[in-house]
Structures are given as C-alpha cells and as structure tokens.
Amino acid sequence: MDFRLTEDQRDLRAGVRELLAGRYGREALRASLDTGTTVDRGLWRELGDAGFFALRLPEAEGGVGLGLPEAVLVFEEAGRALVPGPLVATHLAAGTVPGAAEGSAVVTAYDLADGLVAHLAESDAVLGADSGTPPPTGTATASVDPLTPLHRVAAAGVAGAAGVEGAAGTAPAPVYRREGALLTAALQLGSALRTVELAVAYAGEREQFGQPIGAFQAVKHLCAQMLVRAEVARTAVYAAAVTGVPAETAAAKLLADEAAVRNARDCLQVHGGMGFTWEADVHLHLKRAWVRAEQWCTAAECEELLAADLLAAELLTEDPPAADT
The missing domain is CATH 1.20.140.10 (Butyryl-CoA Dehydrogenase, subunit A, domain 3)
Incomplete structure (x- = not known):
C-alpha cells in the first residue's frame, strides 16, 4: 500500500496552508486572544467557501468529493495554525445540519468527557442532538485553553443525545x-x-x-x-x-x-x-x-x-x- 502523497494532495495541503497563513496568521491569532473571539464567523464562512467543511460531501450535493485522507491533510494545517472553534464537529455535520457545509452555521458536539462541551455558546447546533432542537444550555467552566471555552452540560442531556456515547458509555458510538x-x-x-x-x-x-x-x-x-x-x-x-x-x-x-x-x-x-x-x-x-x-x-x-x-x-x-x- 502506497502512503505517499499524490501531487493533488500536496497541492491541497499547500493551498490550505497559504489560505490560513493569509487569513489566520500570528496577528489574527493574537487578535483573537486580545478580543476573546473564539469563533470568527467571517473566517468560518471563508473556510466554508474554500470547501473546508464540505470537503467529503459528494459533488452532486455541492461538496468537493474528496475522502478522509484529504480531510486529514486539511485538518493538519488547521492544527498547525491553531485555528480555534469546533472545526471537527462542523465538518462532520456538513450535509446533515443546514449551513454547516457552507460555514454559515457553527456546530459543536458532545465530544468531551464529564459532560463538557466546547464552544457551546458560540454554536448554532450540536452534532447528535435532535434536529430542530436549539443547543442545550450549560454552565461555563474554566478552560486551560483561552480559545476553547467549555460549558458543563447535564450528564443526562449528553447520554440522551441521539447516537452519541454518553458519560456513562451506555449509548452506541456512531x-x-x-x-x-x-x-x-x-x-x-x-x-x-x-x-x-x-x-x-x-x-x-x-x-x-x-x-x-x-x-x-x-x-x-x-x-x-x-x-x-x-x-x-x-x-x-x-x-x-x-x-x-x-x-x-x-x-x-x-x-x-x-x-x-x-x-x-x-x-x-x-x-x-x-x-x-x-x-x-x-x-x-x-x-x-x-x-x-x-x-x-x-x-x-x-x-x-x-x-x-x-x-x-x-x-x-x-x-x-x-x-x-
């Protein structure tokens, strides 16, 4: 099995690095820290326009039509640039939550242990929750990362989310x-x-x-x-x-x-x-x-x-x- 990157994959990685360097370089990172902006809606829409969230959607559905290996390369660059926000959940919600693929909606998920949800207050939807239901409320709690705000949600709410593994680990993991x-x-x-x-x-x-x-x-x-x-x-x-x-x-x-x-x-x-x-x-x-x-x-x-x-x-x-x- 050949794990070497193809020319298209290398070009994709280089393009994303260039995009993030121009749109979310060190000055923008520092501005986020100064203002406390953990989710930049303008950047979110630009990422959506660039196909960041719709990368794995079929072209017939308005996506880019690529696979998980290409998504890994894109997310590697986002991690390198320390782009804040629920990038993973919004990407996974593309094609399911309206606006996620285009970057007009910010989607978080029950992805942390002990009933903690990242970026809950800044999100429009929660991955795995019932459709049409507004995001649950939670109590803000201290986070070691200044650009990853955390909210504590009742364990029952986490375990009861459709298809999401809860704090007790009783629900099946999708x-x-x-x-x-x-x-x-x-x-x-x-x-x-x-x-x-x-x-x-x-x-x-x-x-x-x-x-x-x-x-x-x-x-x-x-x-x-x-x-x-x-x-x-x-x-x-x-x-x-x-x-x-x-x-x-x-x-x-x-x-x-x-x-x-x-x-x-x-x-x-x-x-x-x-x-x-x-x-x-x-x-x-x-x-x-x-x-x-x-x-x-x-x-x-x-x-x-x-x-x-x-x-x-x-x-x-x-x-x-x-x-x-």
Missing part, C-alpha cells in the same frame, strides 16, 4: 465519533509538527556562550526526539485515514496526543523562560493539545479499543483444543 477522533488526531499532528519548527528556529537564533544553543547536544537531542514523535504520529494518522480500521484510529489518536503534548513541553524547554511568556505561542500549543487529548476519544478509551482488538486477534490465532480420541 461512525462519526471514530472520524472525529481521527480528525482531532490530525489537528494534534499539525501542532506537533509546528512546535518542532518553533523549537528548531529558536535554537538557531538564541545564542549562549557565543554560539547558538542548537549547537549544544542536549538541545539537539530534544529537537530530534520531537521530530521522531511527530513523524511516527504522522505515519499512524495517515495510515488510519487510508485503512479506516477503528484500532488504527485509536492508535493514531494516542500517538498524536502524545506528540502534541510532549513536543509542546520540549519546545517550552528549548525556549527556556521565554517560552512561558504570553508573547510566545508555545504555551498556546500546549494548552490546546491538553484540551484535544480529551476530545472524541481519550487515552483510556483508545487503550481499551486497542486492548480489545489485540485480544480478539489473539483469540483468532489460538490453536483449537485437540479433539478427544
């Missing part, structure tokens, strides 16, 4: 939950790759004892470990996008979460005290990575899926008991 986990892993992958770039760039600029700190072995090792984590996660995410195997999606989410969190931490270490200041972007990647790690499929849930898959494979390969003679 296909879009698995796809949501993979797209969130792609966001984490983009963040992990971006923190590698930030660490390497800073290590080449910051001087100590008359030479760049990147010349020191300890810093080289940190950057190398960051790159290895990101590339391993990239391989897992791309493979899961092609195969669609649930266990591979769980593995991809685990690896991408680890890469995003640990790379951001190591990037902070490379930056030293500067990395902890509000002016640096490193802490924003770490805070977003922490939140995403709890979205769609937590580490514990991914581990349970992998354990069940391994157990099933072991049972299939066991030799049957010898017949009595």
